[in-house]
Amino acid sequence: SQTIHQWPATLVQPVGSPLSLECTVEGTSNPNLYWYRQAAGRGLQLLFYSVGIGQISSEVPQNLSASRPQDRQFILSSKKLLLSDSGFYLCAWSVVGAYGYTFGSGTRLTVV
Amino acid sequence: QQQVKQSPQSLIVQKGGIPIINCAYENTAFDYFPWYQQFPGKGPALLIAIRPDVSEKKEGRFTISFNKSAKQFSLHIMDSQPGDSATYFCAVSSGGSYIPTFGRGTSLIVHP
Numbered sequence: 001s002q003t004i005h006q007w008p009a010t011l012v013q014p015v016g017s018p019l020s021l022e023c024t025v026e027g028t029s030n031p032n033l034y035w036y037r038q039a040a041g042r043g044l045q046l047l048f049y050s051v052g053i054g055q056i057s058s059e060v061p062q063n064l065s066a067s068r069p070q071d072r073q074f075i076l077s078s079k080k081l082l083l084s085d086s087g088f089y090l091c092a093w094s095v096v097g098a099y100g101y102t103f104g105s106g107t108r109l110t111v112v
Numbered sequence: 113q114q115q116v117k118q119s120p121q122s123l124i125v126q127k128g129g130i131p132i133i134n135c136a137y138e139n140t141a142f143d144y145f146p147w148y149q150q151f152p153g154k155g156p157a158l159l160i161a162i163r164p165d166v167s168e169k170k171e172g173r174f175t176i177s178f179n180k181s182a183k184q185f186s187l188h189i190m191d192s193q194p195g196d197s198a199t200y201f202c203a204v205s206s207g208g209s210y211i212p213t214f215g216r217g218t219s220l221i222v223h224p
Contacts, residue, residue, distance in 0.1 A: 042216070042217075099146070
């Protein structure tokens with residue numbers, strides 16, 4: 001069966017520090033991968049998606065970046081965090097050409 | 113422009129009640145209409161989905177009603193339980209892009 005792992009679960013980082021969130025998917029090959037951010041009490045904002053290794057599409061210009069170094073690994077990064085980067089970050093995957101997402105358990109990021 | 117409008121933003125019902133959450137869309141190209149359920153601190157999980165060739169789909173206590181002519185669909189939760197307390201998101205997708213557009217979410221509280 002397919003599983004998605006996302007870590008860490010919670011993170012408190014000072015303003016200006018770097019960020020690296022990792023997501024991996026098991027039990028499938030060549031998944032579409034996504035990063036979402038959910039602000040407190042708000043909806044789901046698509047940040048990045050990837051249809052293959054090294055292929056990243058950005059939906060929202062900001063100080064975040066994403067990389068896909070391996071087929072089932074998706075990384076969200078920042079060189080310098082801002083207070084506004086606080087939120088709940090969710091990784092998701094889907095089968096190519098199919099509907100339906102599977103979300104990870106999320107990372108609660110607090111920038112202080 | 114918001115492609116899918118979800119209402120209400122929040123909903124409180126008593127145990128056994130039937131909460132109804134509504135979503136409206138504009139683009140007739142959408143052909144997949146899922147609902148996701150999200151518990152606090154967790155990622156959303158696919159709850160139930162419908163295609164436009166049917167007007168209703170039931171899975172357990174959850175029912176989607178779909179009105180193609182009105183471009184609306186809704187989630188009904190029969191015999192609601194306190195364990196159903198969560199945030200519910202509708203979404204729309206089309207074959208042109210399998211990336212869903214999410215509604216802004218409805219926070220449901222079911223009182224015992």
